[in-house]
Amino acid sequence: MSSQVHGAQKFDKAKRAETVFSEEAMKTVQTIISHYPPEKIKSALLPVLHVAQAEFGGWLSPETMDYVASVLKIRPVEVFEVASFYTMYNLKPMGKCVLEVCQTSSCWLNGAEDIVKYIEKKLNIKVGETTKDGMFSLKVAECLGSCGTAPMLQCGASYHENLTYEKVDTLLENYRAEGKLKSYTDLDYKNTL
Amino acid sequence: MGRKLLIHNDHVPNIHTLEVYRAHGGYASVEKALKTMQPDQVTDEVKKSGLRGRGGAGFPTGMKWSFLAKPEGVPRYLVCNADESEPGTFKDRYLMEKIPHALIEGMITSSFALGAKTSYIYIRGEYFYVARIVEAAIAEAYAAGWLGKNILGTDFSHDCYVQVGGGAYICGEETALLESLEGKRGNPRIKPPFPAVAGLWGCPTVVNNVETIAAVVPIVNMGGEEYAKIGVGKSTGTKLISASGHINKPGVYEIELGITVEDFIYSDEYCGGIRNGKKLKAVVAGGSSVPILPTELILKTAKGEPRLMTYESLSDGGFSTGTMLGSGGFIAMDEDTSIVKNLFTFSRFYHHESCGQCSPCREGTGWMEKILKKFLDGTANESDVDLLWDIQSKIEGKTICPLGEAAAWPVAAAIRHFKHEFIEIAQKKKFVDISHYDRLNKIRA
Numbered sequence: 001m002s003s004q005v006h007g008a009q010k011f012d013k014a015k016r017a018e019t020v021f022s023e024e025a026m027k028t029v030q031t032i033i034s035h036y037p038p039e040k041i042k043s044a045l046l047p048v049l050h051v052a053q054a055e056f057g058g059w060l061s062p063e064t065m066d067y068v069a070s071v072l073k074i075r076p077v078e079v080f081e082v083a084s085f086y087t088m089y090n091l092k093p094m095g096k097c098v099l100e101v102c103q104t105s106s107c108w109l110n111g112a113e114d115i116v117k118y119i120e121k122k123l124n125i126k127v128g129e130t131t132k133d134g135m136f137s138l139k140v141a142e143c144l145g146s147c148g149t150a151p152m153l154q155c156g157a158s159y160h161e162n163l164t165y166e167k168v169d170t171l172l173e174n175y176r177a178e179g180k181l182k183s184y185t186d187l188d189y190k191n192t193l
Numbered sequence: 194m195g196r197k198l199l200i201h202n203d204h205v206p207n208i209h210t211l212e213v214y215r216a217h218g219g220y221a222s223v224e225k226a227l228k229t230m231q232p233d234q235v236t237d238e239v240k241k242s243g244l245r246g247r248g249g250a251g252f253p254t255g256m257k258w259s260f261l262a263k264p265e266g267v268p269r270y271l272v273c274n275a276d277e278s279e280p281g282t283f284k285d286r287y288l289m290e291k292i293p294h295a296l297i298e299g300m301i302t303s304s305f306a307l308g309a310k311t312s313y314i315y316i317r318g319e320y321f322y323v324a325r326i327v328e329a330a331i332a333e334a335y336a337a338g339w340l341g342k343n344i345l346g347t348d349f350s351h352d353c354y355v356q357v358g359g360g361a362y363i364c365g366e367e368t369a370l371l372e373s374l375e376g377k378r379g380n381p382r383i384k385p386p387f388p389a390v391a392g393l394w395g396c397p398t399v400v401n402n403v404e405t406i407a408a409v410v411p412i413v414n415m416g417g418e419e420y421a422k423i424g425v426g427k428s429t430g431t432k433l434i435s436a437s438g439h440i441n442k443p444g445v446y447e448i449e450l451g452i453t454v455e456d457f458i459y460s461d462e463y464c465g466g467i468r469n470g471k472k473l474k475a476v477v478a479g480g481s482s483v484p485i486l487p488t489e490l491i492l493k494t495a496k497g498e499p500r501l502m503t504y505e506s507l508s509d510g511g512f513s514t515g516t517m518l519g520s521g522g523f524i525a526m527d528e529d530t531s532i533v534k535n536l537f538t539f540s541r542f543y544h545h546e547s548c549g550q551c552s553p554c555r556e557g558t559g560w561m562e563k564i565l566k567k568f569l570d571g572t573a574n575e576s577d578v579d580l581l582w583d584i585q586s587k588i589e590g591k592t593i594c595p596l597g598e599a600a601a602w603p604v605a606a607a608i609r610h611f612k613h614e615f616i617e618i619a620q621k622k623k624f625v626d627i628s629h630y631d632r633l634n635k636i637r638a
Contacts, residue, residue, distance in 0.1 A: 035313075035354040040394055045376035046359045050318065078376075085378040085548075086359025088318045104280045105481060106437040106524055108538045142362065142542050143280040143481075144319050147437035147522070148444045157322045184357075189322040 054183035106147035156182030157189035235306035241417030243429035248402030279480035281522025293330035381594035428503035441465035479519020482599035484606030543600035
């Protein structure tokens with residue numbers, strides 16, 4: 001089972017052996033598991049995958065998925081089928097800060113395309129690409145529930161709303177200066193509602 | 194000023210804390226229900242209130258509750274649908290972010306009525322920071338004894354947990370949500386059985402929208418009959434409307450059902466009119482799935498009566514001249530908007546979000562996006578309009594869940610009311626700004 005190849009990514013046994021939650025992450029995982037009846041801990045899969053993605057470099061490698069399966073006592077394929085269904089799980093390495101620009105109706109009406117173009121030009125990457133220094137990845141996202149504060153982009157747990165070019169400049173500068181991996185599970189989120 | 198029951202305290206500093214929420218009358222419905230009422234009496238009040246599901250379908254909440262099977266020895270669950278993903282809708286986010294205890298209070302009171310010892314709030318993953326706010330409020334509620342064992346010294350005990358999703362619109366469909374809550378892909382289930390009989394882990398389950406559950410609080414406090422006095426006909430009470438697009442004051446507004454659409458768009462109390470002095474061209478009144486209407490039909494019905502913000506008035510005339518209240522995601526577009534390109538963003542959305550179980554939806558949404566792209570490319574011809582119509586007509590009613598309809602209706606309505614725009618583009622009389630679409634959505638990282 002553990003020698004499976006997940007998608008295009010090869011499975012590395014040595015890397016798998018090193019893949020273990022930190023004590024703090026494991027505590028979070030145990031709390032999540034406690035929310036469900038003991039025989040239904042598979043239910044914890046989605047939230048635990050978020051913890052794993054934040055813990056192991058911002059994406060879910062085959063080794064990470066295999067490890068999560070062992071923690072929840074389910075088969076690796078049960079993890080992969082979920083990880084590949086939902087958009088928030090990255091199945092390949094990403095930049096430290098993944099910029100997800102909403103592109104659906106209300107954001108489009110308010111110039112989301114211009115924001116995407118501006119970031120592409122500024123970072124010299126296209127949608128779907130990562131900057132050479134591994135700092136930023138640019139993605140487009142479907143409706144993020146920020147229609148009244150459009151256009152917007154999400155980076156980790158933070159919502160950046162009512163975007164202007166100046167705001168984009170500032171937030172990119174700040175993220176670059178910080179230089180940290182941004183995850184959905186971060187506690188130091190910003191929101192601008 | 195219209196009456197507000199849900200977000201009347203949203204301006205109060207620190208209303209997200211238990212202390213301030215309690216000081217403004219919070220948790221009174223729990224006290225009233227647990228100390229002076231039987232569970233069935235709470236359900237009766239909800240029935241009398243005429244409350245209808247606020248997530249989009251508008252199904253009577255009291256009736257949904259009364260369908261809940263109650264076999265001996267089997268746990269029952271209340272699940273809150275906070276997977277708000279319908280384009281144009283952001284009201285649940287606002288409510289949970291500003292007044293999280295309103296939802297938690299509703300969860301406790303509703304769970305008491307349903308006999309649920311455990312409840313889950315399923316929040317879309319992108320709203321991770323909102324989940325943090327709700328979790329903090331839940332922790333406060335536990336510490337103060339509003340959750341946990343023997344609440345208020347009664348024999349009612351209740352646990353409430355938050356689960357975050359992974360990013361999938363389809364999980365707003367209640368059976369897909371339950372699959373997701375069980376740690377699986379969000380594939381909607383075939384019904385029957387309905388969740389009221391076999392829901393979470395096969396147990397009887399009620400799934401309600403955030404706003405629906407929050408509305409139980411004022412209903413119990415004021416009584417169902419009083420609540421039903423607000424509104425018009427079968428559209429009772431208040432509704433949160435998420436207003437966006439080309440309006441002067443986008444945001445979340447609580448309205449009494451029954452105000453006119455014109456008042457909602459143009460009065461300073463609500464949207465404050467169209468931005469930059471432009472004229473209104475079209476409105477999507479209830480989230481991306483509902484039919485788009487041109488100005489003349491959104492302001493007045495085909496009979497010439499003023500259109501009201503109610504379930505009935507908005508759907509007056511059926512789909513030929515009407516629309517739906519839906520989730521209350523109200524998107525207004527000005528005269529410069531390309532209806533074809535806006536439709537493209539919707540169709541791209543539904544293609545992206547189709548779970549892939551049913552061929553008509555999986556394939557049809559992709560075809561519709563491709564054909565609409567031809568219009569943006571400038572390579573479409575007039576027969577493509579008929580083809581688009583044909584495809585949408587073959588999705589509706591042929592899928593396990595309503596995502597099929599949700600994808601088909603916007604296409605049908607755009608062609609129904611704005612066919613000339615498609616024709617003009619096909620005849621190369623008009624050019625759509627193609628700027629960016631070809632690079633978008635290429636990746637699923």
